[in-house]
Amino acid sequence: MSTFSVTFPSGAAWVPTFVQSIDETKCIGCGRCFKVCPRGVLTMVGLDEDGERVAIDQDGDDDEEYEKKVMTIAHRDLCIGCTACAKICPKKCYSHASLEV
Numbered sequence: 001m002s003t004f005s006v007t008f009p010s011g012a013a014w015v016p017t018f019v020q021s022i023d024e025t026k027c028i029g030c031g032r033c034f035k036v037c038p039r040g041v042l043t044m045v046g047l048d049e050d051g052e053r054v055a056i057d058q059d060g061d062d063d064e065e066y067e068k069k070v071m072t073i074a075h076r077d078l079c080i081g082c083t084a085c086a087k088i089c090p091k092k093c094y095s096h097a098s099l100e101v
């Protein structure tokens with residue numbers, strides 16, 4: 001086993017750290033991470049009063065009832081480990097990890 005890394009033409013190595021989780025209890029649904037993710041990994045959902053996930057109409061004119069909006073990982077396999085989401089998140093919701101191969 002070794003840690004997955006990328007070697008650039010300069011010889012410098014970079015270790016991507018891939019998104020693992022988003023802390024829904026901290027997330028304020030600001031959407032900043034969604035805007036910076038270059039790979040379409042993330043999607044916003046609603047949480048109803050029981051904590052169950054409710055789909056949100058991305059146009060914003062939905063009729064569904066929810067208590068709050070939170071960001072979720074919709075397409076984990078598309079993540080390239082850039083950590084742009086974590087860097088811009090004002091609430092430190094993100095956990096990332098390198099990949100052992």
Ligand code: SF4
Nearest residue numbers: 037079080082083085
């Ligand atoms: S690490 Fe990069 S690619 Fe992965 S979810 Fe965050 S912004 Fe998207």
Ligand code: SF4
Nearest residue numbers: 027028030031033089
């Ligand atoms: S940037 Fe952070 S607080 Fe804002 S939606 Fe994303 S995870 Fe939630």
